Amino acid sequence: MDGAPESHTGWTFVTNHARVLAVIADNHSARIRDIAAHCRLTERAVQKIISDLEQDGYLSHVREGRTNTYRIEPGKVLRHPAEAGLTVASLLSLLVQDEADRSPLPDSRRHSPA
DSSP states (O other): OOSSOOOOOSOOSSOHHHHHHHHHHHOTTOOHHHHHHHHTOOHHHHHHHHHHHHHTTSEEEEEETTEEEEEEOTTOBOSSGGGTTOBHHHHHHHHOOOGGGGOOOOHHHHSSOO
């Protein structure tokens, strides 16, 4: 994905912080460029999100040559009072899955109500 990411309007169920964390959980040495492309964010936005996550202790990194290797703190409790007691690991268990499991629904099931 070259250039600016596609824009999105309206609300979503998952925050950008959760999206970035899920991409890092899938690949601990993901490049900011790749995280941004996957999340459809700018590289600058991803840098800010990673900084937020590191500042609050949810994430840390080690520089190895030109590569960052990230470490997620799975036992860290989520910030919002409504998620009191839920950990990063519980959030990631919902968001992270093998790419093979992400196959799209057939066209006939995509728009049918639940």
